[in-house]
Amino acid sequence: MSSHTRLAGALLALATTAATAAPPLVQALPEDWYPESVAIGPDGSFYVGSWREGAVARLKPGVAPKAEVLVKPGANGLANGQGVLVDAKHRALWVCSGSSGFTTVPQTPSALKRYDLATGAPRASYAMPDSGYCNDLAQDARGNLYVTDSYHPRVLRLAPGATALTVWKEDPALAGPGPYKGLNGIAIDGGRDVYVSLVAAAPYVLRIGLGADGSASEVTRIDAPRVLKNVDAIRAWKPGRLVLFESNAFGEGPYGGQITVARVDGMKLGLQTVVTGLNDPSSGAVRGDRVYFIESKYALLTKRKDGDGPVPTGVPFDIQSRALPPR
Numbered sequence: 001m002s003s004h005t006r007l008a009g010a011l012l013a014l015a016t017t018a019a020t021a022a023p024p025l026v027q028a029l030p031e032d033w034y035p036e037s038v039a040i041g042p043d044g045s046f047y048v049g050s051w052r053e054g055a056v057a058r059l060k061p062g063v064a065p066k067a068e069v070l071v072k073p074g075a076n077g078l079a080n081g082q083g084v085l086v087d088a089k090h091r092a093l094w095v096c097s098g099s100s101g102f103t104t105v106p107q108t109p110s111a112l113k114r115y116d117l118a119t120g121a122p123r124a125s126y127a128m129p130d131s132g133y134c135n136d137l138a139q140d141a142r143g144n145l146y147v148t149d150s151y152h153p154r155v156l157r158l159a160p161g162a163t164a165l166t167v168w169k170e171d172p173a174l175a176g177p178g179p180y181k182g183l184n185g186i187a188i189d190g191g192r193d194v195y196v197s198l199v200a201a202a203p204y205v206l207r208i209g210l211g212a213d214g215s216a217s218e219v220t221r222i223d224a225p226r227v228l229k230n231v232d233a234i235r236a237w238k239p240g241r242l243v244l245f246e247s248n249a250f251g252e253g254p255y256g257g258q259i260t261v262a263r264v265d266g267m268k269l270g271l272q273t274v275v276t277g278l279n280d281p282s283s284g285a286v287r288g289d290r291v292y293f294i295e296s297k298y299a300l301l302t303k304r305k306d307g308d309g310p311v312p313t314g315v316p317f318d319i320q321s322r323a324l325p326p327r
Contacts, residue, residue, distance in 0.1 A: 027059055029067050029317040034301065035294040037084040037096075037136065037233065037283040038319065041117070044287070046319060048294065049081030049095055052301065054105035056081060056095060056120065059319070071095070074105035076113050076122030083136035083186075083233075083283075085145070090160075091117045094145060096134035097125075102301045110134045112147055112158065112165060126158060126165050136233060136283075138186045138194070144214060148183035150199050155183065155208065155216070169208055169216035176200040178250075185234040187242060189264075195222075195242060197231035201250060205231060205242075205262070205269065224269040229256060233283040235291075237324065240264045243274075243291055247282045254299050257281040259291060261325060275322050289324045 027046070029035060034052035041047065044061040047070070055078065056071035071078065071093070080098030087094060093115040099107055110133045114124040128134050133150040140146070143160040146168060153174035156165040175181050176198035185197040194208040194216075203224050209217030232247035241263055248256035257278035263270040274291060284293030300312060 070120035077108040173219040187234040
């Protein structure tokens with residue numbers, strides 16, 4: 001074998017390894033999916049919930065993966081698919097089910113749903129207390145799940161083996177203005193702090209200390225240098241660094257959404273924009289130094305007027321990716 005042939009073979013092997021190690025920069029989702037949340041499993045699979053179809057799609061790693069519907073529409077009473085979380089240790093896929101309407105499946109009271117991570121089979125359902133709204137969720141190292149409630153200023157918790165959600169932290173400081181007075185996104189930074197965002201646009205996020213015994217401490221406001229445009233989801237990236245998905249859900253125009261890296265500096269946030277001009281980027285996930293995100297395009301459903309005709313069909317959706325800033 002010539003040195004040229006060996007070099008070509010080595011380059012081909014390197015290219016193949018690189019292609020399988022990282023997902024493509026754009027990955028197609030099923031048409032009319034209207035995604036709301038994204039999670040990544042330890043094997044690199046993406047799990048994307050549908051706000052309209054009441055289902056969850058999975059994209060397994062590969063050069064050109066094709067989305068499969070893992071959780072079938074309406075399974076286990078899933079209506080508006082909201083926050084999605086992968087618990088690989090317990091082979092569980094957790095999904096918040098909302099009750100906002102605009103779905104192709106029957107509406108059900110909001111609840112936290114559990115499915116089998118491999119097969120998508122229903123496993124359990126946990127009702128939201130006091131007719132709350134299950135929006136997003138995060139998990140600590142002990143396996144506790146923390147759930148934001150969009151109708152009440154509180155975070156709920158489901159402990160391993162528990163049969164019901166309980167209030168972990170309820171405080172007037174967690175309340176916001178508008179029809180949805182509760183919370184939206186949630187993330188746990190380094191196992192020490194829980195960060196949450198209001199449903200409403202606000203110039204801050206909120207931090208709740210997470211005690212070693214799992215208890216909640218006081219609520220602290222972490223101010224940003226501008227109004228954050230509806231932080232729909234939060235992801236912890238590195239210690240003291242968060243990724244904010246600003247959907248601009250209640251703003252003017254369909255392309256005002258953006259993704260922002262926030263550096264926590266005491267009681268302040270330093271902001272660095274990653275990408276702008278997005279159509280309702282309600283969520284995403286961080287893997288390595290890249291952020292993967294969706295555009296929900298909710299206005300096609302929620303802002304329709306009399307005379308607009310039927311809901312459009314064949315609307316494309318995908319997962320996109322951008323590099324996160326090095327510092």
